[in-house]
Amino acid sequence: xxxxxxxxxxxxxxxxxxxxxxxxxxxxxxxxxxxxxxxxxxxxxxxxxxxxxxxxxxxxxxxxxxxxxxxxxxxxxxxxxxxxxxxxxxxxxxxxxxxxxxxxxxxxxxxxxxxxxxxxxxxxxxxxxxxxxxxxxxxxxxxxxxxxxxxxxxxxxxxxxxxxxxxxxxxxxxxxxxxxxxxxxxxxxxxxxxxxxxxxxxxxxxxxxxxxxxxxxxxxxxxxxxxxxxxxxxxxxxxxxxxxxxxxxxxxxxxxxxxxxxxxxxxxxxxxxxxxxxxxxxxxxxx
Amino acid sequence: xxxxxxxxxxxxxxxxxxxxxxxxxxxxxxxxxxxxxxxxxxxxxxxxxxxxxxxxxxxxxxxxxxxxxxxxxxxxxxxxxxxxxxxxxxxxxxxxxxxxxxxxxxxxxxxxxxxxxxxxxxxxxxxxxxxxxxxxxxxxxxxxxxxxxxxxxxxxxxxxxxxxxxxxxxxxxxxxxxxxxxxxxxxxxxxxxxxxxxxxxxxxxxxxxxxxxxxxxxxxxxxxxxxxxxxxxxxxxxxxxxxxxxxxxxxxxxxxxxxxxxxxxxxxxxxxxxxxxxxxxxxxxxx
DNA sequence: TCAGGAAAGTGAATGGTGTAAACCGTAAAC
DNA sequence: GTTTACGGTTTACACCATTCACTTTCCTGA
Numbered sequence: 001x002x003x004x005x006x007x008x009x010x011x012x013x014x015x016x017x018x019x020x021x022x023x024x025x026x027x028x029x030x031x032x033x034x035x036x037x038x039x040x041x042x043x044x045x046x047x048x049x050x051x052x053x054x055x056x057x058x059x060x061x062x063x064x065x066x067x068x069x070x071x072x073x074x075x076x077x078x079x080x081x082x083x084x085x086x087x088x089x090x091x092x093x094x095x096x097x098x099x100x101x102x103x104x105x106x107x108x109x110x111x112x113x114x115x116x117x118x119x120x121x122x123x124x125x126x127x128x129x130x131x132x133x134x135x136x137x138x139x140x141x142x143x144x145x146x147x148x149x150x151x152x153x154x155x156x157x158x159x160x161x162x163x164x165x166x167x168x169x170x171x172x173x174x175x176x177x178x179x180x181x182x183x184x185x186x187x188x189x190x191x192x193x194x195x196x197x198x199x200x201x202x203x204x205x206x207x208x209x210x211x212x213x214x215x216x217x218x219x220x221x222x223x224x225x226x227x228x229x230x231x232x233x234x235x236x237x238x239x240x241x242x243x244x245x246x247x248x249x250x251x252x253x254x255x256x257x258x259x260x261x262x263x264x265x266x267x268x269x270x271x272x273x274x275x276x277x278x279x280x281x282x283x284x285x286x287x
Numbered sequence: 288x289x290x291x292x293x294x295x296x297x298x299x300x301x302x303x304x305x306x307x308x309x310x311x312x313x314x315x316x317x318x319x320x321x322x323x324x325x326x327x328x329x330x331x332x333x334x335x336x337x338x339x340x341x342x343x344x345x346x347x348x349x350x351x352x353x354x355x356x357x358x359x360x361x362x363x364x365x366x367x368x369x370x371x372x373x374x375x376x377x378x379x380x381x382x383x384x385x386x387x388x389x390x391x392x393x394x395x396x397x398x399x400x401x402x403x404x405x406x407x408x409x410x411x412x413x414x415x416x417x418x419x420x421x422x423x424x425x426x427x428x429x430x431x432x433x434x435x436x437x438x439x440x441x442x443x444x445x446x447x448x449x450x451x452x453x454x455x456x457x458x459x460x461x462x463x464x465x466x467x468x469x470x471x472x473x474x475x476x477x478x479x480x481x482x483x484x485x486x487x488x489x490x491x492x493x494x495x496x497x498x499x500x501x502x503x504x505x506x507x508x509x510x511x512x513x514x515x516x517x518x519x520x521x522x523x524x525x526x527x528x529x530x531x532x533x534x535x536x537x538x539x540x541x542x543x544x545x546x547x548x549x550x551x552x553x554x555x556x557x558x559x560x561x562x563x564x565x566x567x568x569x570x571x572x573x574x
Numbered sequence: 575t576c577a578g579g580a581a582a583g584t585g586a587a588t589g590g591t592g593t594a595a596a597c598c599g600t601a602a603a604c
Numbered sequence: 605g606t607t608t609a610c611g612g613t614t615t616a617c618a619c620c621a622t623t624c625a626c627t628t629t630c631c632t633g634a
Contacts, residue, residue, distance in 0.1 A: 041602070041610080048611090068592065080593075081612050089592060139436065147434060149426065150526035194535035203529050223528070224545070227538060230527075231518015239437035240517075241510070242490050248481035251514060258511070328581080328631070335582090354620065367622075368583050376621060 056096040100145045105165040120176040122275045129279030135233045171206035174222050183264030185217035249280045343383040387432040392452040407463040409562045416566030419520050426524045458493035461509050470551030472504035536567045
């Protein structure tokens with residue numbers, strides 16, 4: 001499906017829909033958990049807000065197109081009403097994109113949890129495979145969350161992308177591997193300037209709390225890995241690859257296998273390849 | 288911008304717009320060159336056809352949205368008239384996607400031609416850089432041609448993608464390198480079954496005329512290279528990467544550099560890196 | 575040469591879309 | 605208890621793809 005992208009760079013000269021930072025991390029497990037001390041009204045608003053993204057997800061889970069009207073209708077409202085909550089269609093998209101990423105990440109984590117907590121390498125492979133399978137199974141959500149151009153895109157988006165949940169998960173896994181095996185990472189001085197800036201003050205961050213500045217080269221490795229993973233998966237989702245190869249997933253395993261040496265995991269080739277292939281089983285049903 | 292994608296798999300129960308194979312290779316250099324012996328009427332039709340894709344490209348070259356109405360208006364017609372030429376909006380998209388790929392390829396070739404005809408490695412690097420620069424400069428065209436989901440998508444598309452011009456160019460370059468340096472390629476027996484099928488009877492082909500069956504492993508290498516290249520570029524275009532790194536292009540050069548060993552080009556690192564960086568100069572003006 | 579007929583194109587209509595403006599009741603705030 | 609502002613609806617606009625019925629134009633076959 002994909003998504004209409006505004007060509008004009010500046011939008012919403014209007015009040016811009018009195019928007020609050022759409023839900024701070026909000027670690028509370030219950031989805032309906034309201035902020036402890038919040039005005040009754042605030043709570044109501046919050047609820048509607050989450051219902052909006054819920055309806056949106058439900059909508060495109062059942063194969064329908066994501067549209068303001070459809071979302072509104074589904075929750076017994078009329079389209080313009082949504083403008084009290086989001087400033088534009090694009091902003092709705094950004095919102096659900098964030099939520100999709102969050103939900104998908106849980107899947108990735110679950111996949112990792114099929115392996116022992118200290119088997120970081122296997123966990124990374126499992127999560128990667130889960131990512132691929134998810135993308136192939138839900139191409140529309142994938143496009144929304146991972147192929148939706150950022151560009152100007154309201155600052156709302158820039159803020160959100162900054163805390164992409166999935167990125168956190170993957171960087172975390174990779175750091176665990178590194179702490180265990182200490183595969184070689186580039187020193188800061190070896191990095192090109194732009195990269196050095198980027199790893200020292202990451203925009204698309206990563207759990208870097210406990211990572212010393214001198215070890216930030218790890219992030220560069222991470223980015224390279226992410227680029228490779230993204231490459232295969234995007235290519236597969238979009239279908240610009242021989243269908244038979246997509247079906248078998250061989251390009252995917254090849255891509256990951258080729259990256260193993262970088263992580264100092266050559267000696268585990270067979271085992272990890274098995275982990276990958278184990279995750280490929282449930283091939284996308286339709287599509 | 289991206290493009291609306293039909294969710295239903297079956298479309299055009301109608302006559303399906305009496306469609307001829309939209310222009311066989313048609314090697315004639317003049318764009319207006321009509322098929323030698325063709326009915327006057329046919330010629331007229333052919334002309335309109337090319338005017339359609341021309342208008343389309345002009346349209347989204349000036350930043351506008353691609354739409355039947357707009358295209359029609361631009362050529363002094365009314366929207367429904369276009370249905371005499373294309374069966375649906377999606378088909379128009381596929382058509383211009385093909386044309387875009389063709390046009391872009393010429394750019395890639397031109398970039399390669401800045402280097403001596405026998406310096407295949409440099410030519411490959413130059414073309415790759417040209418690809419990236421083009422994608423960043425014209426993200427909408429890139430999305431249309433390379434990120435437009437194939438899936439079911441009328442057989443028209445399946446036929447077209449089969450002769451993707453750019454793929455031809457890149458495979459050709461890579462084969463030239465291989466014939467010169469004979470870097471190691473997997474033997475057929477080493478390939479996973481699906482891959483073997485794919486390289487023996489390529490769907491997304493490749494100039495393989497003079498490539499013996501035993502050497503088809505080269506195609507597998509090619510696909511892997513394409514996957515990596517696509518990964519960086521798509522990621523950059525879509526913006527899911529630190530802007531500073533996109534700006535500097537470091538991820539791009541890193542990705543290509545990492546692939547050099549596969550092509551047996553380690554000994555040319557410095558030189559080829561210079562070639563890459565030389566092509567990065569014209570950074571995308573707007574966006 | 576002329577009648578047929580098909581191809582190309584138009585206009586109006588259908589059911590979508592995002593978005594702007596005017597309007598109103600009700601719930602919160604002073 | 606009045607005022608304000610929020611959440612919502614109606615209406616309207618400008619687009620979009622697509623279909624159908626209709627006309628015009630030009631090629632062709634007898």
